[in-house]
Amino acid sequence: MTELEELRKKIEEITVEMLSLLKIRTEIAQEIGKIKNEQGMSVQNESREDDLRELIKKECKKIGFDETAALKFLNFILNESIKVQSAESKTHLAIFLKAKELEQQGKKIIHMEVGEPDFQPPISVKESLSQVYEKGFGKYGPTKGIPEFREKLSKFVNDRFDAETNSENIMVTPGARFGVFLSITTLLAPGDEIIVVEPAWPAYRQCAINAGIKVRSIKTTLENSWEPKIDEIEGCINDNTKMIVLNYPNNPTGKILPKILQDQIVDISKKHNLYILSDEIYSNYSNREWRSILSYDYDKTIVTQSFSKSHSMTGYRIGYVISNQDIIEKMAKLQALCLTNVSEPIQYTAMKSLEDDVSNNVKIMNERLTKLKEICKEMELEFIDPDGAMYIFARTKNPINASELSEELLNHGLAIAPGMGFGDYNEFFRISACLDTKMLIEGMDILKTRL
Numbered sequence: 001m002t003e004l005e006e007l008r009k010k011i012e013e014i015t016v017e018m019l020s021l022l023k024i025r026t027e028i029a030q031e032i033g034k035i036k037n038e039q040g041m042s043v044q045n046e047s048r049e050d051d052l053r054e055l056i057k058k059e060c061k062k063i064g065f066d067e068t069a070a071l072k073f074l075n076f077i078l079n080e081s082i083k084v085q086s087a088e089s090k091t092h093l094a095i096f097l098k099a100k101e102l103e104q105q106g107k108k109i110i111h112m113e114v115g116e117p118d119f120q121p122p123i124s125v126k127e128s129l130s131q132v133y134e135k136g137f138g139k140y141g142p143t144k145g146i147p148e149f150r151e152k153l154s155k156f157v158n159d160r161f162d163a164e165t166n167s168e169n170i171m172v173t174p175g176a177r178f179g180v181f182l183s184i185t186t187l188l189a190p191g192d193e194i195i196v197v198e199p200a201w202p203a204y205r206q207c208a209i210n211a212g213i214k215v216r217s218i219k220t221t222l223e224n225s226w227e228p229k230i231d232e233i234e235g236c237i238n239d240n241t242k243m244i245v246l247n248y249p250n251n252p253t254g255k256i257l258p259k260i261l262q263d264q265i266v267d268i269s270k271k272h273n274l275y276i277l278s279d280e281i282y283s284n285y286s287n288r289e290w291r292s293i294l295s296y297d298y299d300k301t302i303v304t305q306s307f308s309k310s311h312s313m314t315g316y317r318i319g320y321v322i323s324n325q326d327i328i329e330k331m332a333k334l335q336a337l338c339l340t341n342v343s344e345p346i347q348y349t350a351m352k353s354l355e356d357d358v359s360n361n362v363k364i365m366n367e368r369l370t371k372l373k374e375i376c377k378e379m380e381l382e383f384i385d386p387d388g389a390m391y392i393f394a395r396t397k398n399p400i401n402a403s404e405l406s407e408e409l410l411n412h413g414l415a416i417a418p419g420m421g422f423g424d425y426n427e428f429f430r431i432s433a434c435l436d437t438k439m440l441i442e443g444m445d446i447l448k449t450r451l
Contacts, residue, residue: 025077026084033085042424043085046217049078068239072191075214075240082209091202091421092430095406099415110443112431113406113415115251115390117365119312122356125349132345141344143336144328145172145320149351153320156354157305161283163294168325171332172342172350176281176306176319181207182331183277183302183321188213188242195236195244197228198423199393201251201279216241219424222395225384226255230264237268243275246293249282252393252422252430254386256290266296275300281319284310285362286388299324309390311353312361318342318350365390368433368440375444376431379451393419395428396451402429405450414446 001009036043056074060067092113099109132138137146144150150167157165173179180203188194190212196204197218208215216236220226233244246265248256257265269276278293280303293301306319321331335341369390376383376394383394395402403426406418419428431447433440 022077022080026080029081030084032081036085042420042426043082044215044217044424046219052078071238071240075191075193076212079209079212079214082215086209092417093202093421095410095415095417099410102410108413109410110414110435110439110446112435112440112443113417115309115432115434116314117309117312117361117390117434118436119361119364121311121313121316121349122353122358124352124356125311125313125316128349128352129345132348135348137344137348139344141341141347143171143332143341145170145342146344146347146351149347152351152354157294157322161280161292161294161303163292163322164297165294165322169322169328171321171328171335172347173304173319173321173335174317174339174342175308176279176304177203178335179302179304179319179321179331180204180277180279182334183275183304183323183327184208184213184243185211186330186334187275187302187327191240192242193238193240195233195241195274197233197244197246199226199250199252199419199425199428200245200247200422202421204245204247204277204279214240217423222382222384222428226250226253227257227261228265230261230268233265233268237272237274241272241274243277244269245277245279247279249286249290249386249388251282251389252391252417252419253384254389254391254393255384256286256288256387259289259291262291262293266293266298269300270298273300275302278303280304281306281309282389284358285365285390287366288387290388294322300327302327307350307353310358310361311350311356313350313353316346316349318346365433368435368437371437372431372433372440372444375441379444379448390433391430392433393422393425393428393430395419399427400451402426405429409446409450412446412450414443416447 052074056070057067060070095113103109149172150170153170154165154167157163184207193214193216194208195216195218197220205215218228218232220228276293280292283290294303302321302323304321307313372392373385376392380397381394382397383392386392402418403420406416409416417430419425
C-alpha cells in the first residue's frame with residue numbers, strides 16, 4: 001500500500017468513526033429534547049452553547065487547530081441537535097393547521113393565532129383579475145418581476161420609506177417569507193452565524209437552520225420593554241457572524257425600536273460588515289414614529305415587504321425584496337431555479353392595488369387592537385402596549401405553560417399562538433386583532449374561562 005493509500009485509509013476510518021459518534025450524539029440530543037418538551041423548556045440554550053464554544057476555543061489552542069473552522073463544525077452539530085429537538089415544538093403554524101383540521105370536522109374555531117386580516121382586498125384587485133386574460137398576463141415572465149411593476153414598486157418605496165431605489169433594487173417574490181428564505185440561503189453559507197432578536201417570527205430561525213446556518217438569539221424581555229441590549233449584540237459577534245435580522249414593528253410584540261437604539265444596531269452592523277435583513281411588512285400598521293432601515297443607505301441591507309398585511313392579500317402570495325443590485329442578482333438566480341417567476345396575473349393585481357388607499361384598514365385594525373388591549377388590561381394580563389402591527393404578546397400574573405394552554409383552548413373553540421414558537425417564551429402567548437370586535441370579545445371570553 002502506498003503512502004497516499006494509507007492516508008486515504010486513515011481518512012476513511014476517521015470519517016466512519018465521526019459518523020458513529022454523530023449518531024450517538026444525535027440520540028442523546030433527542031432524549032434531551034423529550035425532557036425539554038415535557039418541562040416546557042426552550043429547545044435552544046444560549047448559555048450552554050456559549051460554554052461549548054469556550055470549551056472548543058480552549059481545545060483549539062491546546063491542540064493548535066484553526067478556531068474558525070472548529071466553530072463552524074460546532075455550529076453544524078448544534079444545528080443538528082436543534083433540528084431533532086424541535087420536532088415536538090409548538091408554533092402558531094402548528095396550532096393553525098390543527099385548528100383547520102378541527103374545522104373540517106365541523107368544529108367552530110375562533111382564529112386569534114394568525115395575523116391574517118379579515119378585510120377583503122381592495123376592489124381594484126377584483127377588477128384587475130378580470131383584466132389579466134385580455135391583457136395577456138399569464139405567461140412565463142422575468143424572474144425579478146414584471147418590469148412595469150418593479151418600476152412602480154421603486155417609486156412606492158422611495159415615496160414611503162425615505163429611500164433612493166430603482167427597479168434594479170427590487171425583486172418580486174411569492175410572499176415576504178420567500179424573500180427571507182432567499183436572503184438567508186443565498187447570502188450565507190453552512191456554518192455561518194445569524195443574529196435574531198427575539199421574540200421573533202419563527203421563519204427566520206427555521207430558514208436559517210434549514211440552510212445550515214447557526215442562529216444566535218438575543219433575548220429581550222417584557223421588563224425591558226422588548227429592547228435588545230447593545231452589549232449583548234456586540235458580545236455574540238465573531239468571525240462566523242454574517243447577518244442580523246430585524247423586524248419592526250415586531251411580530252409578536254408590536255414593538256418599534258427607539259431611534260437611538262436602531263441607530264446603534266445599524267452602526268454595529270456596519271462596523272462588523274454584517275448584512276441587515278429587515279422584515280418591514282408591518283410598517284403600514286405603525287402607531288408611532290417608525291424608520292425603515294432603507295433610510296440608512298447601507299449597502300448590505302435587505303428589506304422584505306408584502307401585500308399580505310397592508311392589502312389583505314395573504315392568499316395571493318405576493319411580496320418583494322429591496323436591496324442593492326448585486327444582492328438582488330444572487331437571489332434572482334435561486335428564485336429562477338425554484339419557481340421561474342411569480343404568477344403574472346397576481347403581479348398585475350398587486351401592481352394595480354398600489355394605487356389604492358388602504359388607510360381605512362389601518363384605522364379599523366387600530367380600533368380592534370385598542371379593544372383587545374382594554375380586555376387584556378381588565379384580565380390583568382401583563383404586556384407592553386404595541387407600537388404597531390396587529391398583536392398582543394401577553395402573559396398571566398401566575399405562570400402558565402402556554403403550549404399546553406393553546407392545545408387546551410382548541411378544544412373550547414379558540415386558537416392562540418404559544419410563545420414558545422417565538423423563542424424562549426413559554427409563559428407568553430400571542431393573540432391577534434385580525435377579527436371583528438364581536439369575534440374578538442367572544443374569543444377573549446373563552447380565554448377568560450381557562451385562565
